[in-house]
Amino acid sequence: MPAALTPQQFRVDLAELLYQEPEEVDLDDNPVGAGLDSLRVVTLVERWQEYGIDVSFIDLAELPSFQRWWHLLDERQRARQEAGHHGDV
Template sequence: MSPTNPSLSPERVRADVAELLGCDPAEIGSDDDLVDLGLDSVRMMTLVERWRAQGATTLEFPDLAERPELGHWTALLTGSAA
C-alpha cells in the first residue's frame, strides 16, 4: 500500500525536512542525498512519526531510508514531484 497522502503538500515535505536540517527549504535539491546533508536515522524517524500523524499511516522508516532524496520522498508522500 502506498503512503501517498493528499494532505501533505510538496512544500510541507520540503519544509519539514529543511526544519530538521536547519536550513532554508530552497537549499535542498530534489536529488540531494539527505544523509549527506546531515539527516540521520533519528531525524528520519521523527519525520516518519510526523507524517504518520498527518495521515501517511502506511509510511515506514525503510520507505525513507531506501532512497534519502527529497524528490523520492515527495513523490512517495504526495504523488507529485518535489
C-alpha cells in the same frame, strides 16, 4: 482526516531538521549525504504519519533522494485519499 501534506510543507519539514531555509533544500540530495541521521528520519516519519500517510523508516531509507521521498509520500497519500472516497456512499 488531517490536511494533506503539500510539497511546500514537505520542504519546510526537511529544512527544519537540516537547519536550512525551505528554498535551500535540494530535492536531488541524498538524505544521508545532506545530513539526516536516523533519529531525524524517524522524526519525519512520525510527522508524516500524522497526515495519515502509511510510511516507515525502512521505506525512506531505501530511497536515494528527497525527490523520491516526496514521490512515495504523495503516492501513498493519494492512495489513502482515493480509498477514503470509495468508502463514501
